[in-house]
Amino acid sequence: MRVPSKLADVGTTIFATMTQLANEHGAINLSQGFPDYPCDPELLHDLGEAARAGHNQYAPMGGVPALRQAIADKVRSASGATVDPEGEVTVTAGATQAIFTVAACVLSPGDEAILLDPSYDSYAPAVLAQGARPVRIPLSAPSFAVDWDAVARSVTSRTRLLVVNNPNNPSTAVFSADDLEALAELAERQDLLVLADEVYEHMVFDGLRHRSVLAHPALRRRSFAVYSFGKTFHATGWKVGYCVAPPPLTSEFRKVHQFLVYAVNTPAQHALARYLASFPRWDGLPAFFQSKRDRLAEGLSRAGFRLLPSRGTYFQLADYSGIREDLDDVAFSRWLTTSGGVATIPVSAFYAAPPAQRLVRFCFAKRDETLDAALARLRALPGG
Numbered sequence: 001m002r003v004p005s006k007l008a009d010v011g012t013t014i015f016a017t018m019t020q021l022a023n024e025h026g027a028i029n030l031s032q033g034f035p036d037y038p039c040d041p042e043l044l045h046d047l048g049e050a051a052r053a054g055h056n057q058y059a060p061m062g063g064v065p066a067l068r069q070a071i072a073d074k075v076r077s078a079s080g081a082t083v084d085p086e087g088e089v090t091v092t093a094g095a096t097q098a099i100f101t102v103a104a105c106v107l108s109p110g111d112e113a114i115l116l117d118p119s120y121d122s123y124a125p126a127v128l129a130q131g132a133r134p135v136r137i138p139l140s141a142p143s144f145a146v147d148w149d150a151v152a153r154s155v156t157s158r159t160r161l162l163v164v165n166n167p168n169n170p171s172t173a174v175f176s177a178d179d180l181e182a183l184a185e186l187a188e189r190q191d192l193l194v195l196a197d198e199v200y201e202h203m204v205f206d207g208l209r210h211r212s213v214l215a216h217p218a219l220r221r222r223s224f225a226v227y228s229f230g231k232t233f234h235a236t237g238w239k240v241g242y243c244v245a246p247p248p249l250t251s252e253f254r255k256v257h258q259f260l261v262y263a264v265n266t267p268a269q270h271a272l273a274r275y276l277a278s279f280p281r282w283d284g285l286p287a288f289f290q291s292k293r294d295r296l297a298e299g300l301s302r303a304g305f306r307l308l309p310s311r312g313t314y315f316q317l318a319d320y321s322g323i324r325e326d327l328d329d330v331a332f333s334r335w336l337t338t339s340g341g342v343a344t345i346p347v348s349a350f351y352a353a354p355p356a357q358r359l360v361r362f363c364f365a366k367r368d369e370t371l372d373a374a375l376a377r378l379r380a381l382p383g384g
């Protein structure tokens with residue numbers, strides 16, 4: 001039987017591959033981006049309460065009203081933007097579903113979407129699945145700064161969508177005010193839509209500030225901004241996120257959303273609504289993660305890695321050429337997992353055409369004991 005494939009070149013994600021390899025070899029898993037510490041017991045309590053209170057049937061298609069209101073309040077307090085919970089907020093099954101839904105609702109076969117590499121691994125398949133073409137612009141270490149003129153030169157009459165991720169996984173780059181201006185200017189001039197993946201909005205360090213597209217009037221009009229409660233509340237397994245977009249965009253978004261998932265986990269939505277309503281739970285995140293970053297960074301330097309600045313997200317990039325100059329990053333990641341007992345992600349996995357870099361990504365959303373145990377193993381490496 002011939003099985004047609006719209007994603008013929010797509011295999012298992014590098015995250016699943018490295019996690020599996022880590023499990024097989026008993027390696028400490030600093031590869032995939034998920035915490036190994038529990039989420040707030042109060043949130044778990046709220047989940048149990050919501051289920052016991054009978055919130056166990058389909059939620060409204062756009063999301064539980066109390067959660068959408070809590071999201072609108074949160075957006076106002078985090079970025080100053082006013083959003084209408086009814087017509088501009090849609091609760092999704094994590095940011096991943098929101099990303100796919102945006103691609104599905106605005107891209108047609110033959111269209112183009114611009115991705116800035118390194119880019120999160122779900123963007124290109126989401127574009128390809130629509131019969132559209134990802135146009136990938138590689139950015140390089142150490143700054144991973146966007147050359148907006150190069151982005152402008154890659155726009156064609158078929159370009160519909162610009163995908164940005166701020167703060168960026170894996171580069172950790174955080175957009176400046178100038179970046180947002182350049183993005184807005186280009187999107188307006190070429191009449192492009194923007195998919196802004198802001199799942200790491202609350203993880204920005206060293207006094208830097210996250211600038212949301214929602215707080216920029218021109219971008220606000222033409223952006224789908226996507227978020228993840230999994231990232232913000234240490235509960236990646238819940239898979240609840242949301243998309244904020246102006247009414248005409250939200251209306252298109254929901255046409256796909258209603259047939260892709262229709263509605264998202266009801267008790268989790270009630271729990272999140274209640275949890276969010278009390279006070280800004282995300283205020284402490286930068287300090288919490290910055291201390292983990294510093295703990296990991298100090299140990300990695302002592303083990304012989306050369307570190308790039310980690311400005312946001314919960315990742316740290318490290319150049320390993322002082323340890324194994326002879327290996328490319330995929331081979332190094334495999335070697336480190338199987339022989340060094342610590343799993344990482346090769347940064348080339350986030351590129352269509354990776355530059356000559358020797359970088360791996362470590363996740364520091366881990367208990368201090370986990371980070372310390374991993375660092376002890378890394379210090380024992382030959383060359384470390």
Ligand SMILES: Cc1ncc(COP(=O)(O)O)c(C=O)c1O
Nearest residue numbers: 033094095096120169228230241
């Ligand atoms: C940049 C980025 N976007 C989206 C996601 C997925 O978010 P969710 O788990 O809510 O689907 C991730 C998860 O690692 C991510 O790093």
